Amino acid sequence: MIPRDPTKPSTPTRPDSVRAAVPSGTTGWSGPVWGWLLVALPILFFFGLWSYYAVNVPKWDDHALRAFLYYLSQETTLTGKIYQIFRQHNEHRIVYDRIVTYLDYQLFGKLNYRHLMMIGNLSLLGLAGVFAAVLRRSGRAVWLLAPVVFFLFNLSQWENMYWGMAALQNFTVVFWVLWAIYLLTYTDRWLVALPLAIIATITSGNGLLVWPVAIVLLLVQRKFRPVAIWAMGAFVVIGLYFLGYEKPAGNPPDRGSVTDLLKGWFAFNGAAAEVFPLGSGFFSSLVAGGLLTIVALVVVAIIVRRALPLLTKSSASQTTPATSSPLRSIDLFFLGAAGFLIGTGAIVAWSRVGFGMEMLITSRYKMYSLTLLALVYTYGVITLGGRFRQPLGLIGLVAGLGLAWLSYVAFLDETIWWRHWLLTTQQFNATYSTNKPVPQLDPVTKQYQDTAPAFYDDHLSRLYSEPDQQKLSVTVKEEVRGVPVYMVTEPTLPVSDLRDGRAYVMFRSPQRVYLFPVTQNLNSGLMARLLPSRVFTNGFTATLYQGDLAVGTYQILILTIDAQGQWALHPTDQTVQLKTKAADGFKKNW
Template sequence: MHKRAVFISVLIAILLPVAVYLRVWDYYAVNIAKWDDHVLKRTLLDYLQVKNLGELIGVLSVQHNEHRIFLTRLAAICDYAYFGQLDYKHLMFFGNLLLLSVIFLWWRLLRHNGKSLFALVPVALLWPTLANWENMYWGMASIQNFGVVTLTLATLYWCLKGPWSYLAAGLVTAALAAFSSGNGLLALPIASALLFLSREPKKGAVTLAATLLTFVLYFYTYVKPDYNPESRAGAWMLFKGYMAFIGSFAEVFPVKGRQDTSVVFGVILFLVSISIVSTTTFRLLRNQYKEHYLKVTDAFCLGVMLFILATAAIVVWGRAGFGLEVLLTSRYKIYSFLLLINAYLFIVIPIRGSFYHPYVSGVAVLCLLFNVFSYHYYLVDAYNLRKFMITSYFNQVYDNKELNPFTADTTEAHGLVAKPALFYERFLPLIQNLTNGKTTGNLQPQVNSIAGNTKVIVDEHRIKVENESDPSQRLQDSGVYLLLSNARRYYLVPTFRERNRNRKQLFFKQQYFARGFHSEHPFDGLELDPGRYGYGLVLQKGDSTGIMMYKDSLSIPEYAAGVRIKTNW
């Protein structure tokens, strides 16, 4: 009975972080295309013209920037075929399931090495957190960036496991990894090298042949894209960028100097990685394993390390010239966490005896603290991203004074994507009857009070909103928006919140946001026409709304549009 109670407690400790992660994802996810997501409409149009399997494979594997997003396109087509319309939130959900499935793979590895379920608790606390917010809430990136990690780990695990049937499965996942994200091309060469190092030359030769075939198929029609600007960085910036990339998990720590903190922990992790790489390589060369699974574990840990270090080198080489901030972006943090967990597995698996439970317990406490830090720190990013997404969507679809959606969208793709239900649909009738100096809605006193402490400023290039006093801590869609109105149409502009730097208020009073809000938007970013604009504030609190229009107006001057990065959608 005692063992069953312990098992249930451990299982809850593993499943609870997963449940929290999915709940937070569902709270902020919205069915709106972000940037590259728009290319999936072209995929669906091409899919509807497909006549045979060969054409379908061509549609799935067509190049997108420097990648071939096979798995993302396949998920989009399946979602459209089943539901009748594409829902980007479904793509996000699938991508997050790919992330969570890695926990099961690590459990298999731990179990085959004689470890109890308890050893998985630190992994469940560290792996699914809000630190992954950008991939969590972006359909294409969710499948691509989470998927390539999951597929590469599955490739290494299955190729090394032993039976030829697992090797065949590994070759399939390797091909999917390669054709789903550019760094997935690393999976097969690493697996091949590990098989030769593990003294399995036949499997190594088969994997090497599959590597050559995959590279030929990938680059046969490959065209170097010109969508991304060139990045140039010196040796010092490359070094700092590399260390920041692999130590980016530490950005969440409640200390000053998050970039320097990431670099310091990156150096530590890099030294740990080099130690693991050299140790496992030496052991594999000696080949004095008493059990087959010990060799599989060593080769797997080595392969994961090589994949992370090589991916870091590729990303840093191409992005370091844009600054450390780019390398600390949420999209790349998955590799820093993967490095941490791989190091943990390498250490915990050999532990036996009385030290095992205290060690896992200590690591679990540290991971729990990190989990709490992560949700407190990155909640602001998830909140701001949602506001950006829903206001961008408003400005795309309500392009007329009558606020009729999609009047300008007469393309074939118009009905392919499911339309999201958004909070501002309820107050659209209030806007049309609103004039300068008037207030409407059921939050009139509150919005008037906030407007009195808010500055709206226009200069030669941008429009800015500044407020330093609003104490609101409401989440999701609640907050303040700037409303612009000219003779042709309306614009809804987001305002953003900053993190609360007061640790006492943040952790003990759950005050995630600093007082006030702000925004700064270039005219060409909003695609504003020069001329006179009425302007006001929209206050949203749950299902309640207050809208106040200022008495005066703003003048948007003639401006030169900035250089835009070329896109393929």
């Protein structure tokens, strides 16, 4: 609270008034050019790398968005169309994803998944804008925003970055919720925050958390009329959300022990630390998540302890108006944002720990760990005294820059593999299903989607020709840990570049050709964790599900592409015979 002379009556206000559009005495947010450059560079690099590797190919749930367009077109009634927009997808009501999908199709005549990725990725800019507004309201320098931007814009986010539905859902729900919390804590525009809460709810299931968080924040601020309106809104929206709701099949019944749940929660909250070369990625995430969670909970406890005496004062002894909050805006913002982020972590740990601990630090969940890190940092640079602020900013800058750099090295292999998997397994194998280089797309796919430009477009006939290079020796395993796969290993072939120049595995029968990506061997040692040029070494392994192949006898060939784009097709001494159709590698939900 603001110190004041107790002998002089006054009407107290929040230290950072909710009514001021900008910090007192300012009309903008000025700063040195180098501060703005620090903020801009990670954003530009992030989107540049995204553009370099992103392809317009659907991945798993992305197909559900294309299916939505088809089913929507088949509906002849308004109620039927509304049903298609609001129908359940897994645990979620992905209305926002579907609206963006529909608009993209209407504007461009075809659905483009790169557009969906871009819109989802742009919500990170909105989230950075929320943190910028918080720092600006507190009168902090521009360069103190740079660590937040480094935390948010890096390759730890690779899975969401390059997956249309995931970008729209996982990035955007955090933006909607934190924007709503900002409006509730830094402004009087609680009514404007209400539609943001609704949009968050129909973007991702964990958006439901915004309702209890918002009601608590309004109660703390003694805004009882808004509380009543938000409570009614929560009753209606949550009721409609669960109207006709069906529990999705596939979630593991075993939720693990209390220790497992706690470890999973900590690992989820600290998943950003996977990039640091300190033992296993899970251990780094577990330790970092434990520390980050404890820090966040300690801050929450301090804020609550400070607020409780003021909230429980009798009305006769109150010196604060009934509509004023006993807490600073930054305290309220931290309470709301931390409640949403660590609450999401607890829910995910509860529902997903049965799939295995490693799943809790997967890339698509790292958004919450990175945002929690940005939140704790932002709270520190706002609330700590002047002599601690600049050192904390410098520590945050070093940590953010280090995390971002390490992420671009640590997840480069997965980013490249993902691109190749989409272009080969997901696009080529679905498009060319005969023994000729002629596309065989189904009518629905042709209506709603164009194929993405790919490295093989100008060389299709080569894939159906005889090998023209020396034979390569490969080994093949037909089952790994009880899973029906083909694992092809080759020890000598190098990487030609960091995009498409490398080896690919072909399975060819008299009926058709299949093309699959490889996982290039990785160097070990510290330098391989620090320099992109040292990540890869010679040799590869390619693992493909037998369910991705039709029954038949296949000759295994190796396609190589060098740095100049020159192709070579190598025979091997291996053939495989698939006698019965295996189950698909994953269960479809579209």
